[in-house]
Amino acid sequence: MRRIGILGGTFDPPHHGHMVMAEYVYNEMELDEIWFIPSHLPPHKQKAAVSSEERLQMVEQAVAGNNHFKVSSVELDRKGKSYTIDTMRELTRSNKEVKFYFIIGGDMVASLSQWHNIEELGKLVQFVGVTRPGYDWDGKIPVYHVEIPLLEISSSLIRERASVGKSIRYLVPDNVYQFIKEHRLYESD
Numbered sequence: 001m002r003r004i005g006i007l008g009g010t011f012d013p014p015h016h017g018h019m020v021m022a023e024y025v026y027n028e029m030e031l032d033e034i035w036f037i038p039s040h041l042p043p044h045k046q047k048a049a050v051s052s053e054e055r056l057q058m059v060e061q062a063v064a065g066n067n068h069f070k071v072s073s074v075e076l077d078r079k080g081k082s083y084t085i086d087t088m089r090e091l092t093r094s095n096k097e098v099k100f101y102f103i104i105g106g107d108m109v110a111s112l113s114q115w116h117n118i119e120e121l122g123k124l125v126q127f128v129g130v131t132r133p134g135y136d137w138d139g140k141i142p143v144y145h146v147e148i149p150l151l152e153i154s155s156s157l158i159r160e161r162a163s164v165g166k167s168i169r170y171l172v173p174d175n176v177y178q179f180i181k182e183h184r185l186y187e188s189d
C-alpha cells in the first residue's frame with residue numbers, strides 16, 4: 001500500500017514553512033509522496049488575494065526539483081468551497097491502494113473538530129499535526145504529531161511585507177520569489 005501525505009492550503013503564496021513541514025512529514029512518517037493541493041475557495045478563510053491559476057503556478061514552482069512532491073488541482077477543478085471531505089472522498093475513490101495522511105499546522109489541530117463531516121473524514125485519512133514540542137491535543141480525532149523547527153513564516157506575513165515594498169526574499173523558494181516579482185503580485189496599487 002502506498003503512503004501519501006496531503007498538504008492542503010491556500011498557498012497565497014507558498015513559503016518555506018510549507019516546504020519544511022512537507023519534507024519533515026515525508027521523512028518522519030516514511031511516506032512515498034506528498035501531494036500539495038491548493039484550495040479554490042478556502043472553507044474557513046477569506047478569499048485568496050491572487051487568482052487560483054497564479055497560486056497553482058506558484059505551488060508548481062515551489063515543488064519543482066523535488067521528485068516526491070506533486071501538485072493536484074483537484075480542488076481548483078471542482079470549484080466552489082474546498083471542503084476536505086469532498087476532496088478526500090474523491091481521492092480515496094480513485095486511489096484504492098493508498099493510505100492518506102492529511103498534514104496540518106499546529107494552529108489548525110485545535111479547530112479540527114469543527115471541520116465539515118470530521119467523523120467521516122477521520123476514517124478516510126490519518127491526520128498529522130506539525131507542532132511545536134509539547135503541544136497538547138485531547139480531541140476525538142487521533143492526530144499523529146511530527147515536530148519541526150518552529151518557523152514563524154506565514155503567507156499573511158509575506159503579503160503584508162510585499163504590499164509595503166519590503167523584501168520577501170528567502171521567506172519563499174527562490175523561483176516563487178521570482179514569479180511574485182515578475183507578476184507584481186501582492187504589491188499595493
Ligand SMILES: Nc1ncnc2c1ncn2[C@@H]1O[C@H](COP(=O)(O)OP(=O)(O)OP(=O)(O)O)[C@@H](O)[C@H]1O
Nearest residue numbers: 008009010011012017104105108151153154155156
Ligand atoms: N510556518 C508554518 N509552520 C507550520 N505549519 C504551517 C506554517 N505555515 C502554514 N502552515 C500550515 O500549512 C497549511 C496551509 O497553510 P496556508 O496555505 O493557509 O498558509 P498560511 O501561512 O497559514 O496562510 P495565511 O497566513 O494566509 O493564513 C495549514 O495547515 C497551516 O497550518
Ligand SMILES: O=C(O)c1ccc[n+]([C@@H]2O[C@H](COP(=O)([O-])O)[C@@H](O)[C@H]2O)c1
Nearest residue numbers: 008009010042043044045083084115116
Ligand atoms: O473541510 C473543512 O471543514 C476544512 C476547514 C478548515 C481547513 N480545511 C483545509 O485545511 C487546509 C489548510 O487550510 P487553510 O485555511 O490554512 O488554507 C486546506 O486544505 C483547507 O481546505 C478544511
